[in-house]
Amino acid sequence: MEMRVSDLAVQRGGIVVLEGLSFTLPPGRALVLRGPNGVGKTTLLRTLAGLQPAVAGEVSIPAESLAYASHADGLKATLTVAENLAFWAAVYGTGLVEDALAGMNLRELRNRWAASLSAGQKRRLGLARLLVSGRPIWVLDEPTVSLDAASVALFAAVVRAHLAAGGSALLATHIDLGLDEAEVLDLTPFRATSRAARQDAGFQEAFL
Amino acid sequence: MTALLIRDLRLAVRAGGGFGLGLAFFLLVAVLVPLGVGPEGGTLGKIAPGILWVGALLSCLLSLDRIFALDFEDGSLDLLATSPLPMEGAVAVKALAHWLVTGLPLTLAAPVLGVLLYLPASGYGWLVVSLLIGTPALSVIGAFGAALTVGVKRGGLLLSLLVLPLYVPTLIFGAEVVKRGAAGMEIATPLALLAAITAGAAALLPFASAAAIRVNLR
Incomplete structure (x- = not known):
């Protein structure tokens, strides 16, 4: 269950934003991605999640092992908290709804409409989806946005x-989560500079 | 798959879900056309098959952009694409859910509205049969159009323009079945062609739709 990335280049809107990126994420470890806005954190995570193709390089992730959480929580406003989670539990074929509700402190809200949750509560529900997925590798894009201090600690x-259970996590975040075991990877040095890469990407984009 | 179907149906019948929108539109068309054309039974009976089919088609069109746009906006389409569900299956299930909340109610309501339009008695059976066989194609083709326009802001206009030409064969053969059925003529050929369009669309278009969504999510 090891994620291996070698010499990866990713593009956003036809422009290569990161290149030459290599890292390994073994089980039991967390990797925090840092870098200024626009450096390509989200693009990198979307590429790793398989939502867009890489420009170059290789990504090796064991099949059916990755759970991705984007900026948006993907909640349905007219479903209750428990129904939202039950849907994802059924999609991932797990029955972990109760564990997830307990894990993200959502038990008391279980019968509330997702529409009536506060921003922080919605975020907690979005993150609870990771728990019901039962997947070992978490890829998280700004997971702590709109969470209060207590919820950040809970998360x-x-x-x-x-x-501790042998999973791993790749997080793009600006907040210090207080995870001692987390390594920090600053993406700034991997910013794409080579002109050739940019032109090539633009060239291909013209034919899409 | 079942979970996705249940979720979509549940969303459709809850507040703001759009269930009944198509049905209400269909009802309006069937009520307003006799008022506009005049109460002469002969004329109405002659145009009834066409009016009912055009009404069904336009009511289907009304709710098409909701198939994927809502999931795209709240981010669940991204999450579905990274989930273990195959995108082709998800698209097929969403088209099925769309048919269950628009096509099926339209089919069931059509005989009642046929009365308003003086549809000849021999046409009712064929009206239900043709809608039952033809409307799934409307949902599947519509899902394909919705997949193509999923990332486009205010994509409704583009969606209608893309989908309407693809709806034309279904409309022609569907209305032809009812027209011939009402007149007591042979209906085997248009009915077979109508069924062929539905079968072909249901078999092939989910793959095209899934590919379109994958491109649009990039």
Whole structure:
């Protein structure tokens, strides 16, 4: 269950934003991606999640092992908290709804409409989806946005438990989660500079 | 798959889900046309098959952009694409859910509205049969159009323009079945062609739609 990335280049809107990126994420470890806005954190995570193709390089992720959480939580406003989670539990073929509700402290909200949740509560519900997925590798894009300090601590504890159980996590975040076992990877040095890469990408984009 | 179907049906019948929108539009068309054309039974009976089929087609068109746009906006389409569900299956299930909340109610309501349009008695059976066989094609083709326009802001106009020409064969053969059925003529050929369009669309278009969504999510 090891994620291996070698010499990866990713593009956004036809422009290569990151290149020459290599890292390994073994089980039980977390990797925090840092870098200024626009450096390509989201693009990298979307590429790893398989939503867009890589320009160059290789990504090796064991099949059926990755759970991706984007900026948006993918909640349905007219479903209740428990129904939202039950849907994803059925999609991933797990029955972990109760564990996830307990894990993200959502038990009391289980019968509330997702529409009536606060931004932080919605975020917690979005993150609870990771728990019902039962997948070992978490790829998280800004997971702590709109969470209060207590919820950030709760989330850090959830991630720590996930790592202790042999999972791994790749996070793009600006906040210090207090994860001692997390390594930090600054993406700034991997910014694409080579002109050839840019032109090539633009050239191909013209034929899409 | 079943979970996705249940979720989509549940979303459709809850507040703001759009269930009944197509049905209400169909009802309006069938009520307003006799008022506009006049109460002469002969004329109405002659145009009834066409009016009912055009009404069904336009009501289907009304709710098409909701098939994927809502999931795209709240991010669940991204999450579905990274989930273990194959995208082709998800597209097929969403088209099925669309048919269950628009095509099927339209089919069931059509005989009642046929009365308003003086549809000859021999046409009712064929009206239901032709809608039952033809409307799934409308949902599947519509899902394909919705997949092509999923990332486009205010894509409704583009969607209609893309989908309408593809709807034409279904409309022609569907209305032809009812017209011939009402007149007591042979209906085997248009009915077979109508069924062929539905079968072909249902077999092939989910793959095309899934490919279109994958490109649009990039």
